[in-house]
Amino acid sequence: MNLNRRNFLNAAATAAVALPFIKIGQTSAYAKEFHGFPFQFTPFTRELPIPQPLGGTPLSPAPGTPAASVGSEAVFHGIAPEFSPSHPTHRPDWDVHTLKTHTLEMRKAVHEYVPGVYTECFTYNGLVPGPLIRARFGQPMVVRTTNNLDVETSVHLHGGHGPAHSDGHPVFYVMPGMTRDYYYPHIVPRVSPGGAFDFSESPSTMWYHDHGNDVTGHNVAHGLAGMCKFTDPLEENLMSTNVLPDADGPYDVPLVLQDQALNADGSIFYDPLDHDGRLGNLFIANGIVQPKFTVERRKYRFRLLDGATARFMTLRLSNGQPFLQLGNDSWLLPNAVWRPEITLSMAKRADVIIDFTNAPDELYLENIMQQTSGRGPDGIDRTKPIRLVKFVVTGTRPTNDVTVTGGTPLRPNIPIRDSEITARRSFRFERSNGAWVINGDFYSPFRADAVPQLNQAEEWTLENKSGGWMHPIHMHLEAHQIVQYTGKFRADVWLNRKSDTAILEDNGKVRLRMKFRTFSGPFSFHCHNNEHEDMRMMKNFDPRPAGQPSVLNGRFWNVPQEISGIPLSVVRRNPELFH
Amino acid sequence: MSNQISLQFPDVTVQNHRGETRKFRTDYVTGRRVLIGFIYCQCDGICPTTTKHMARIHQVLRERKLDFQFVSITVTPHQDTVRDLHDYAEIYEQHRWKNWDFVRCSPEDLKPLRYALGAYDPNPAIDGDYRQHSGLLTFGNDRTNRWSALPAGMNADELAFTVLRITRDAAKLKDYLQS
Numbered sequence: 001m002n003l004n005r006r007n008f009l010n011a012a013a014t015a016a017v018a019l020p021f022i023k024i025g026q027t028s029a030y031a032k033e034f035h036g037f038p039f040q041f042t043p044f045t046r047e048l049p050i051p052q053p054l055g056g057t058p059l060s061p062a063p064g065t066p067a068a069s070v071g072s073e074a075v076f077h078g079i080a081p082e083f084s085p086s087h088p089t090h091r092p093d094w095d096v097h098t099l100k101t102h103t104l105e106m107r108k109a110v111h112e113y114v115p116g117v118y119t120e121c122f123t124y125n126g127l128v129p130g131p132l133i134r135a136r137f138g139q140p141m142v143v144r145t146t147n148n149l150d151v152e153t154s155v156h157l158h159g160g161h162g163p164a165h166s167d168g169h170p171v172f173y174v175m176p177g178m179t180r181d182y183y184y185p186h187i188v189p190r191v192s193p194g195g196a197f198d199f200s201e202s203p204s205t206m207w208y209h210d211h212g213n214d215v216t217g218h219n220v221a222h223g224l225a226g227m228c229k230f231t232d233p234l235e236e237n238l239m240s241t242n243v244l245p246d247a248d249g250p251y252d253v254p255l256v257l258q259d260q261a262l263n264a265d266g267s268i269f270y271d272p273l274d275h276d277g278r279l280g281n282l283f284i285a286n287g288i289v290q291p292k293f294t295v296e297r298r299k300y301r302f303r304l305l306d307g308a309t310a311r312f313m314t315l316r317l318s319n320g321q322p323f324l325q326l327g328n329d330s331w332l333l334p335n336a337v338w339r340p341e342i343t344l345s346m347a348k349r350a351d352v353i354i355d356f357t358n359a360p361d362e363l364y365l366e367n368i369m370q371q372t373s374g375r376g377p378d379g380i381d382r383t384k385p386i387r388l389v390k391f392v393v394t395g396t397r398p399t400n401d402v403t404v405t406g407g408t409p410l411r412p413n414i415p416i417r418d419s420e421i422t423a424r425r426s427f428r429f430e431r432s433n434g435a436w437v438i439n440g441d442f443y444s445p446f447r448a449d450a451v452p453q454l455n456q457a458e459e460w461t462l463e464n465k466s467g468g469w470m471h472p473i474h475m476h477l478e479a480h481q482i483v484q485y486t487g488k489f490r491a492d493v494w495l496n497r498k499s500d501t502a503i504l505e506d507n508g509k510v511r512l513r514m515k516f517r518t519f520s521g522p523f524s525f526h527c528h529n530n531e532h533e534d535m536r537m538m539k540n541f542d543p544r545p546a547g548q549p550s551v552l553n554g555r556f557w558n559v560p561q562e563i564s565g566i567p568l569s570v571v572r573r574n575p576e577l578f579h
Numbered sequence: 580m581s582n583q584i585s586l587q588f589p590d591v592t593v594q595n596h597r598g599e600t601r602k603f604r605t606d607y608v609t610g611r612r613v614l615i616g617f618i619y620c621q622c623d624g625i626c627p628t629t630t631k632h633m634a635r636i637h638q639v640l641r642e643r644k645l646d647f648q649f650v651s652i653t654v655t656p657h658q659d660t661v662r663d664l665h666d667y668a669e670i671y672e673q674h675r676w677k678n679w680d681f682v683r684c685s686p687e688d689l690k691p692l693r694y695a696l697g698a699y700d701p702n703p704a705i706d707g708d709y710r711q712h713s714g715l716l717t718f719g720n721d722r723t724n725r726w727s728a729l730p731a732g733m734n735a736d737e738l739a740f741t742v743l744r745i746t747r748d749a750a751k752l753k754d755y756l757q758s
């Protein structure tokens with residue numbers, strides 16, 4: 001939120017009728033106001049809620065059957081064609097385990113961010129954040145997802161490697177009142193076409209959130225986000241040998257960090273005409289404002305997510321002890337690394353151990369990044385910490401604590417070599433009369449901006465010439481590896497390691513390498529400041545075998561309905577619904 | 580969507596290209612489907628595209644026989660007179676349509692109006708230079724309280740369809756297809 005703009009609106013309000021808005025951040029002492037004005041509450045009294053795994057549900061009609069195909073009454077948006085075992089992309093070695101099926105309903109529900117303040121949210125299954133998706137390598141999953149909201153949605157599994165139909169492309173909607181079967185094969189890219197799976201690419205900490213065209217910021221701010229834990233045999237081995245805590249036990253905790261803004265009546269404040277990026281003055285962890293977490297005197301794994309729409313965070317612990325970082329974004333690092341502070345942009349994750357063994361009885365997770373505008377953060381101020389979570393440490397140290405420590409080997413990392421690069425592209429991000437252009441173009445959902453050859457590696461240069469703005473750029477489908485970074489957050493960039501969201505700083509430049517394996521698109525890459533994304537700071541890429549054109553060639557009705565999940569008969573009659 | 584977004588629009592007095600006086604929120608927004616753009620009569624930059632694309636959207640909405648209001652607001656009210664706005668509308672042949680007004684407000688009212696409509700730049704140097712004014716179209720439906728804005732320079736048909744999607748009255752797909 002832009003403070004100048006807010007002042008203008010307030011000035012306008014006094015001349016007109018009383019507005020329902022609270023006056024967020026009217027003064028420059030913005031960071032001091034985080035105690036939830038105008039609500040009175042005592043922070044750090046409610047216990048941190050832990051997202052519980054989404055339970056299994058048998059599906060009828062069965063996924064992939066004619067009664068559940070695109071255009072059907074039961075599952076209007078159908079399922080990805082790759083679900084069929086006879087699809088050429090679908091190999092027998094995908095299905096190591098039997099199919100897991102789930103249902104997910106997007107619906108309004110009343111949620112209590114602030115004690116005693118009842119807020120109507122958009123939820124997955126009534127929960128903020130949504131239920132934990134628990135995924136395993138080789139265990140295919142179908143999530144039958146129904147949209148009972150009054151707005152278009154599209155679900156993106158951030159960090160996932162899956163079919164285009166299930167990737168949350170902005171116009172591959174779940175329309176209000178309709179259902180889509182999201183198919184996640186939960187496989188990883190291969191070392192070479194037809195070769196073995198490349199377990200250096202297995203993700204660990206993904207998240208899912210809304211991705212609907214022009215409404216992502218609105219829908220995410222209203223609650224549509226949740227976490228996903230993924231394990232493969234390598235990571236399960238780290239757990240069974242007591243290097244890492246059990247992913248399904250009490251010492252492995254997803255922690256969704258967000259900001260929030262509420263009106264005086266408790267409803268969510270969201271201004272769809274604030275295009276800078278929405279900031280809130282309430283600091284939320286796992287869906288509630290400033291909770292406490294009672295922990296044992298031992299090591300805990302936290303999957304930290306900056307799930308805000310526009311706020312950067314620099315995290316530290318109040319007693320000065322470092323984090324032991326295990327992973328960056330979706331992937332484990334080659335070795336665990338001690339970090340005193342970790343800077344995250346929107347959508348980025350840090351997978352960390354906090355060792356409470358010798359910690360004081362009380363300590364805080366703090367954010368020391370100051371931010372007063374959606375354009376980007378103002379900078380770190382170590383004298384102005386914002387407390388996010390209070391840890392209350394109890395008991396005596398266990399005899400069998402996990403053994404991970406600085407340097408512990410986790411997941412091998414294979415850098416993409418110079419000699420593998422078969423194409424280079426560059427993308428220039430600029431501002432144009434209040435909107436965004438990339439290489440001079442506004443986004444179109446129906447234009448392929450890059451058609452990389454399937455199973456090849458490319459090197460992309462992203463350059464930010466937008467004049468005072470920061471843009472965290474998220475690439476769908478695969479990890480990328482940053483090989484060159486210009487900007488002040490250089491210390492938080494893992495060069496030649498896997499990430500899925502690259503911070504593009506003001507006047508910054510990121511050179512990254514990426515492979516395009518397994519799935520043809522379309523997929524997108526875009527700014528993860530959700531308000532910038534909604535102003536269409538986005539592009540499409542569509543990996544294809546050599547010589548094969550993209551399915552995107554200007555018109556929705558050229559996209560096969562199996563891929564989009566939108567019946568072509570409806571698209572032709574009512575194209576306006578799918579733009 | 581919870582709060583009534585249009586309440587943030589100041590109800591300022593404007594003059595349209597026919598010389599009539601209107602209240603911005605009361606007459607153009609309350610209870611209606613509306614699309615708002617920003618122009619100035621001397622502009623040879625983005626305004627011609629903005630106005631041409633608005634004309635295309637206008638045509639698509641007319642063909643659908645939908646109720647709607649278009650408003651083009653001048654960002655140079657200190658120099659654009661009612662007469663200038665009328666001539667401008669005539670150049671683009673939009674003066675004949677009753678539901679498209681080219682308007683000026685008092686120079687003091689312009690900034691709050693622009694900010695409320697999302698047509699501003701947080702960089703004061705850019706915001707204060709009318710030649711770099713916002714090229715966004717702001718549109719919504721006050722009945723459903725759904726609002727959005729998109730770059731006027733986008734593909735005009737994609738813009739028109741997006742305006743239809745976002746400002747539609749029936750949210751649920753089945754209700755829409757039956758309406």
Ligand SMILES: [Cu+2]
Nearest residue numbers: 471527529532
């Ligand atoms: Cu951005």
